Amino acid sequence: MSSPRFRIAPSPTGYFHVGGARTALFNWALARQLGGTFVLRIEDTDTDRNRPEWTQGIIDALAWIGISADDPHFEGPYLQSDYTQQHVAAVQQLVDAGKAYYCDMTAADIEARNKAEGSTGYAGWSRDRNLGPGPDRVVRFRVLAGTTIVRDQVRGDVEFDNALIEDFVLLRSNGAPVFLLANVVDDIHMRISHVLRAEEHLSNTPKQQMLWEALGTPSPVWAHVPLLVNEQRKKISKRRDKVALEQYRAEGYLANAMVNYLMTLGWTPKGPEVQPWPQIEGDFRLEDVHLSPAFFDLKKLAAFNGDYIRMLSAHEFLEACRPWLLGPDAGFPADRFDETKFLAMAPHIQPRCVTLADAPGVVDFLFLAEPIIDQDAWAKVFAAPDAVAVLREAIVAYDAMVEWNHEALKSTLEAIGATHDLKLGKTQAPVRAAVSGRSVGPPLFEALEVLGRDETLRRMRNAEAALA
Numbered sequence: 259m260s261s262p263r264f265r266i267a268p269s270p271t272g273y274f275h276v277g278g279a280r281t282a283l284f285n286w287a288l289a290r291q292l293g294g295t296f297v298l299r300i301e302d303t304d305t306d307r308n309r310p311e312w313t314q315g316i317i318d319a320l321a322w323i324g325i326s327a328d329d330p331h332f333e334g335p336y337l338q339s340d341y342t343q344q345h346v347a348a349v350q351q352l353v354d355a356g357k358a359y360y361c362d363m364t365a366a367d368i369e370a371r372n373k374a375e376g377s378t379g380y381a382g383w384s385r386d387r388n389l390g391p392g393p394d395r396v397v398r399f400r401v402l403a404g405t406t407i408v409r410d411q412v413r414g415d416v417e418f419d420n421a422l423i424e425d426f427v428l429l430r431s432n433g434a435p436v437f438l439l440a441n442v443v444d445d446i447h448m449r450i451s452h453v454l455r456a457e458e459h460l461s462n463t464p465k466q467q468m469l470w471e472a473l474g475t476p477s478p479v480w481a482h483v484p485l486l487v488n489e490q491r492k493k494i495s496k497r498r499d500k501v502a503l504e505q506y507r508a509e510g511y512l513a514n515a516m517v518n519y520l521m522t523l524g525w526t527p528k529g530p531e532v533q534p535w536p537q538i539e540g541d542f543r544l545e546d547v548h549l550s551p552a553f554f555d556l557k558k559l560a561a562f563n564g565d566y567i568r569m570l571s572a573h574e575f576l577e578a579c580r581p582w583l584l585g586p587d588a589g590f591p592a593d594r595f596d597e598t599k600f601l602a603m604a605p606h607i608q609p610r611c612v613t614l615a616d617a618p619g620v621v622d623f624l625f626l627a628e629p630i631i632d633q634d635a636w637a638k639v640f641a642a643p644d645a646v647a648v649l650r651e652a653i654v655a656y657d658a659m660v661e662w663n664h665e666a667l668k669s670t671l672e673a674i675g676a677t678h679d680l681k682l683g684k685t686q687a688p689v690r691a692a693v694s695g696r697s698v699g700p701p702l703f704e705a706l707e708v709l710g711r712d713e714t715l716r717r718m719r720n721a722e723a724a725l726a
């Protein structure tokens with residue numbers, strides 16, 4: 259048996275949709291698992307809505323989720339617009355075989371006829387008129403009586419009554435092939451064995467199956483995967499929801515978190531849901547794909563991302579965060595950023611991040627010339643009994659410390675707290691406020707170790723002076 263050939267066939271009409279990414283990943287997992295091929299075909303024949311730059315956007319988005327054009331399983335991209343001649347030739351083949359026919363009825367003609375006959379749709383009126391090509395004529399497919407059974411690997415056998423399918427148009431009056439036809443002709447020509455796509459295309463499938471058969475090729479394995487829905491159980495869409503894969507990337511989601519999460523939409527891994535790609539690729543089975551719509555749950559995605567961020571080594575975390583740390587929104591000047599300090603703090607920053615974009619805000623005070631004071635938090639901290647006294651005593655004790663490390667910083671402050679009958683949290687607060695300007699942040703003593711003795715004491719003394 260020849261190796262299976264999968265494909266995705268996105269149209270370059272905008273940012274790559276997360277649903278498209280999920281479909282791509284399902285195809286990719288199977289193509290690689292089965293030693294097959296993943297074909298990328300750009301369906302760019304709708305010239306009103308297509309823009310060439312979106313094609314590159316699709317390629318980049320796929321590469322981000324690990325579907326690399328350099329992988330030996332990858333083939334393409336092919337542009338549908340390069341095959342128009344073949345689409346037209348296929349229509350001719352169908353006309354020659356009597357499986358399709360010309361029709362000159364305009365929309366207005368059809369409407370008038372339906373009005374007169376009290377019907378709807380198009381009842382094959384030109385089937386036996388033996389019209390040839392001519393201006394304003396379309397080509398329609400002759401739908402035969404009977405039923406069409408689509409054998410779907412996910413949904414089982416789905417039966418369609420051919421009586422409910424009108425003789426659909428294959429070639430428009432301007433000579434342009436319709437999407438349905440071009441899609442099938444390309445799939446045949448590209449020897450696609452598996453058409454795995456979103457459920458919304460299921461209604462097209464009986465027509466497409468008729469076309470495959472009429473063109474003399476057994477239809478492929480069909481698999482329609484469930485829709486992605488939002489919290490209101492509505493299909494996620496550009497208008498209502500954040501659906502662009504690129505946007506998640508820009509917001510600091512990790513590619514492998516996104517990939518793992520997308521794979522759980524409509525499929526449940528055997529073990530824990532958080533799994534490395536090789537495991538997923540090996541375990542994924544079409545038979546296990548669910549029928550019901552999958553909830554695209556942003557909270558769950560955030561949880562996956564947090565998990566994946568925590569799994570990074572300090573160096574990987576630094577590299578992943580770099581665009582945010584050195585970007586215009588970092589909150590500190592890029593030339594004050596210090597990699598060594600960041601690496602030392604990384605294990606304490608990672609658990610505080612949902613996205614990579616959160617990282618600068620956790621450690622900005624380490625890289626600012628002066629901390630930015632949160633006035634409310636500051637006022638509250640120093641209104642507490644003994645807060646100012648603790649700060650003064652900490653300055654003296656820290657100044658006298660021999661070894662500047664987080665254990666010593668902690669035990670020194672703990673001892674001061676004990677003399678004021680304060681727990682560590684309360685004792686830390688004035689020191690934290692003095693060095694960071696805030697009442698919350700990463701573990702204090704590790705931060706002070708990284709900040710260094712001189713800078714820590716300078717900030718504490720400045721705070722003391724400001725309070726005096």
Ligand code: GLU
Pocket residue numbers: 266267268269301441455456459
């Ligand atoms: N161009 C179609 C789309 O983007 C492809 C449908 C299919 O996968 O067959 O929805």
